[in-house]
Amino acid sequence: MNMKYAVLIMLLCFSALGVLKAQENASPDSTISAVPNSNRAQNEVDNRIYSLAMRYNDVSVAKIKLYELMERNPRNLSYAETLASLYFEMEQYGSAALVSLDILERNDKSLTGLEVAAFSLEQLGALERALPHFESLHLLSGDLFSLYKTGYLQYTLKKYEEALNSVNMLIKDNKSTEQKLNFPTGENNMQEVSMAAAAQNLKGLIYKDQGSTEEARAAFEEALVLSPEFQLAKENLGELQ
The missing domain is CATH 1.25.40.10 (Tetratricopeptide repeat domain)
Structure with a gap:
């Protein structure tokens, strides 16, 4: 069996498991930084809508709510990490890569950002760019x-x-x-x-x-x-x- 074909299938299995873990760790409900009271109530509403949208498999609504949460809470990277993971699960590797690279510009130790960037860039065929993210992921984790x-x-x-x-x-x-x-x-x-x-x-x-x-x-x-x-x-x- 072709080695590259074998490893690709193996990676898809591991990628799915890794992204699910990253999404759990970066749930929009998990890290709500100190925000004004006027924003906190809207954050709670948007988080509930996001959770419902994911429960009902309405990804388009979930993404909209994540973008709104990102705009309202620019210092809270957990929303961007969740969006990057969501794009990866949807096999939208270009979008997943762009979001994760933006995350890494702000926090180069984000495990979710490194994981999604590494696997997304690999899926896009950008192996030279994917490699340092895999290296960093190993060094940090x-x-x-x-x-x-x-x-x-x-x-x-x-x-x-x-x-x-x-x-x-x-x-x-x-x-x-x-x-x-x-x-x-x-x-x-x-x-x-x-x-x-x-x-x-x-x-x-x-x-x-x-x-x-x-x-x-x-x-x-x-x-x-x-x-x-x-x-x-x-x-x-x-x-x-």
Whole structure:
């Protein structure tokens, strides 16, 4: 199976989970900064309307209320974070990217802003611009999937030394043997493997691209030691023989 196709499907699954988490953390009700009494009452009304609109799947009304809340509360970035997540869920990646980049101009440590910017820019094919956001996301959160994504984009962009460094960091992290990734194995079928096995498989692809066949073989074999039924690693190893 094509590696890029496999990882894309895997990312869509993780992206959906990550955005749902970001939206929970950045709910319009969660952070209401000190505002004049004249605004507070209207904020409460707009928050209720937003919640109802989302409950009834009326996204257009929800977006309008978020824009009104953003205008009335310019210092409260939670509304913009929620809007960015909403655009991403709707697969409006251009809008999601623009909103999240505006967020990062004001707060470059916004995890929601970094996450939405990284995945949106990747979906738009702007890999060079997506990469630093994945790097920052890992540095700030310690999230191993962001580190895996960093390594994968570095590999795709042929930044092989950087990619190997990211992959080795991932392999050395003890949590990588505990955390899991899902890879597609066929139509509507998914296979769970350890993050460490996925990292070894990626390491093998990097070595393969560099023409280091024996190093690639060793990495694919190690991936299979960690996850013996890892179909993609089996296919990659088979291509070397």
